[in-house]
Amino acid sequence: MTDTIVSYLANFEPFKSFLAFLTESYGANGPTIFAFLIFLVAVIIVVGALATIGGLGTYAERKISADMQARMGPNRVGPYGILQFLADGVKMLMKEDIVPKDADRFLFFIAPMLALTGVFGTLAVVPFSSGLTLTDLNVGVIYLVGIGSLVGLAVFLGGYASNSKWSMIGGMRGASQIISYEVPVVLSILAVVLLSGTLSFGGITKAQGGWPHEWFIFHNPFTFLGFFILFIGSLAESNRAPFDLPEAESELVSGYHTEFTGMRFAFFALAEYIEVFVLCGIAAALYLGGFQVPFNLGGDTIWGQLLQLGAFFSKTLALYYLVIVIRWTLPRLRVDQLMSMCWKYLTPIALFNLIGVGLWMWLFDGKSLFTLLFKSGAAAAGIH
Amino acid sequence: MFDLILFFTSAILTVIGAILVVATKDIMHACVYLLVSFLGVSGLYLTLGADFVAAIQLVVYVGGVVILMVFAVMLTGGPHAQKQNKFGIVKTALMGNMRTYTVGGLIGALVLLMMVKLYLSLFKIYTPKELPEYLPTVERIGKALITDHVLAFEISSVLLLGALIGAAIIARPRKNRIN
Numbered sequence: 346m347t348d349t350i351v352s353y354l355a356n357f358e359p360f361k362s363f364l365a366f367l368t369e370s371y372g373a374n375g376p377t378i379f380a381f382l383i384f385l386v387a388v389i390i391v392v393g394a395l396a397t398i399g400g401l402g403t404y405a406e407r408k409i410s411a412d413m414q415a416r417m418g419p420n421r422v423g424p425y426g427i428l429q430f431l432a433d434g435v436k437m438l439m440k441e442d443i444v445p446k447d448a449d450r451f452l453f454f455i456a457p458m459l460a461l462t463g464v465f466g467t468l469a470v471v472p473f474s475s476g477l478t479l480t481d482l483n484v485g486v487i488y489l490v491g492i493g494s495l496v497g498l499a500v501f502l503g504g505y506a507s508n509s510k511w512s513m514i515g516g517m518r519g520a521s522q523i524i525s526y527e528v529p530v531v532l533s534i535l536a537v538v539l540l541s542g543t544l545s546f547g548g549i550t551k552a553q554g555g556w557p558h559e560w561f562i563f564h565n566p567f568t569f570l571g572f573f574i575l576f577i578g579s580l581a582e583s584n585r586a587p588f589d590l591p592e593a594e595s596e597l598v599s600g601y602h603t604e605f606t607g608m609r610f611a612f613f614a615l616a617e618y619i620e621v622f623v624l625c626g627i628a629a630a631l632y633l634g635g636f637q638v639p640f641n642l643g644g645d646t647i648w649g650q651l652l653q654l655g656a657f658f659s660k661t662l663a664l665y666y667l668v669i670v671i672r673w674t675l676p677r678l679r680v681d682q683l684m685s686m687c688w689k690y691l692t693p694i695a696l697f698n699l700i701g702v703g704l705w706m707w708l709f710d711g712k713s714l715f716t717l718l719f720k721s722g723a724a725a726a727g728i729h
Numbered sequence: 730m731f732d733l734i735l736f737f738t739s740a741i742l743t744v745i746g747a748i749l750v751v752a753t754k755d756i757m758h759a760c761v762y763l764l765v766s767f768l769g770v771s772g773l774y775l776t777l778g779a780d781f782v783a784a785i786q787l788v789v790y791v792g793g794v795v796i797l798m799v800f801a802v803m804l805t806g807g808p809h810a811q812k813q814n815k816f817g818i819v820k821t822a823l824m825g826n827m828r829t830y831t832v833g834g835l836i837g838a839l840v841l842l843m844m845v846k847l848y849l850s851l852f853k854i855y856t857p858k859e860l861p862e863y864l865p866t867v868e869r870i871g872k873a874l875i876t877d878h879v880l881a882f883e884i885s886s887v888l889l890l891g892a893l894i895g896a897a898i899i900a901r902p903r904k905n906r907i908n
Contacts, residue, residue, distance in 0.1 A: 377730050377731055378730075381731075449755075449757065449758075451758060451761075452758070454759065455761060482780070482784075482864045483780065483867055484780050484781055484783075484784035484867055487781075487784035487785065487787070488784045488787060490788055490792065491784060491785075491786075491787025491788035491791055491792050492787060492791075493792075494788070494791065494792030494793075494796070497792075497793075497796060498764070498796055498799070499794060500760070501796065501799055502757075505757065505799075505803075505825055518805070520796060520799070520800070521800075524796060527792075527889055550822070601887060603734065635783055
């Protein structure tokens with residue numbers, strides 16, 4: 346059906362013979378159950394790794410902000426305070442679980458879960474490497490947009506269920522912001538889909554190359570703009586500064602998660618940090634070549650996979666760093682500025698980009714700007 | 730086996746979600762249960778091999794319709810709000826008069842007819858054939874939409890554009906009404 350981690354493993358001879366053995370001894374259900382087990386292990390690994398990255402994200406946030414403000418930041422727990430997030434996690438677990446008196450208990454319980462579900466659901470299609478993709482759905486992009494919007498609903502329900510004015514305003518802002526910014530984000534994703542002719546993240550990544558000039562961001566002027574629109578839109582969708590209006594501390598206490606304590610609050614925080622990572626990963630996969638390694642070093646072997654993982658994570662974490670630096674650099678927007686930025690600037694530019702990419706495909710047969718320049722230069726110099 | 734698990738999970742989600750939507754009294758809870766039901770329907774599409782429709786179901790219903798409903802609930806303003814909006818339309822229609830019974834009865838009869846038509850086919854003896862091999866549907870739907878069915882595609886886009894402009898015009902504050 347599609348490329349999954351199991352189909353990658355099936356390239357290896359021992360795995361194949363093991364599958365054949367399973368089929369012999371347990372019939373056709375043997376390999377299915379074994380595939381389930383592999384998926385289970387892979388899911389546990391991916392979710393565990395991403396939860397750790399989310400936890401380390403909080404540490405990175407505090408450390409980088411401390412750096413930028415000439416402070417020390419957390420430095421007590423572990424070397425350089427790197428275990429601070431574990432200590433925070435334990436603290437969150439020990440906290441009293443408070444539910445406001447008039448809160449809508451059912452929605453109050455379900456909102457943090459919904460946020461985590463939405464974020465962990467997106468992990469299924471994130472292309473970590475050509476082998477380690479949980480499943481490379483051929484509708485991966487649409488799936489990601491759909492599942493990701495659960496977070497918006499969770500933010501809204503969290504704000505509504507708390508029965509508090511601050512939370513309600515925060516939730517309202519959050520949901521409207523997430524819905525609005527989905528438009529330019531999806532439009533700029535669509536430009537890439539147009540270029541690569543596929544909706545699967547693996548296919549889009551494989552349509553690019555390992556070198557920067559083969560990435561979609563440098564494919565033509567329109568995609569160059571499109572990357573920044575996608576990035577700004579992602580910032581807004583994950584409620585990060587300068588778009589962190591739903592949790593604006595100076596006006597709304599803490600926005601939609603004001604009333605949440607202990608693990609419930611931790612779920613929201615974790616969901617936010619993992620979502621930032623996922624959105625950065627998506628931006629890297631769509632525009633920055635994703636897991637592609639120059640010369641396709643290592644090929645399909647384990648070493649090649651490790652190199653690909655390194656390429657993907659270094660691009661994604663670079664973007665993650667940028668997100669954190671932006672948070673501690675730019676002041677927060679006003680609500681009306683936020684909306685006018687989305688509808689009056691980003692959306693028209695994204696539409697223009699989409700049409701521009703279509704025109705580029707039609708005029709230059711889908712060749713990248715670099716190819717055109719290089720080819721014409723070579724032709725002018727008389728080299729064929 | 731995998732198909733069976735997927736089918737039963739989605740079917741249970743769909744049915745239980747739908748029942749709870751009707752059973753609950755809190756409209757916000759109903760929205761969340763509706764979300765569960767929509768997720769189940771998306772799973773049902775997947776069991777039928779319609780991956781594109783399943784993904785679109787996620788985007789449109791889970792991501793769009795449910796959030797829209799929640800917003801609509803927020804904007805209607807509860808039981809103490811004015812009964813009429815600025816266009817003079819009664820927002821919450823009165824229940825239990827002649828009109829509602831007539832409309833309800835007609836809709837009920839229509840649904841009944843549809844159900845009878847659907848369930849009649851259950852009584853025929855039906856031998857299931859082999860399912861055709863699974864093929865990705867995205868490319869075929871795309872090709873069909875811009876070749877054979879391009880007219881339907883264009884007409885629906887014009888309709889949506891009309892709805893968008895109409896919504897903008899209705900929602901726009903009028904200059905002469907500000908004073």
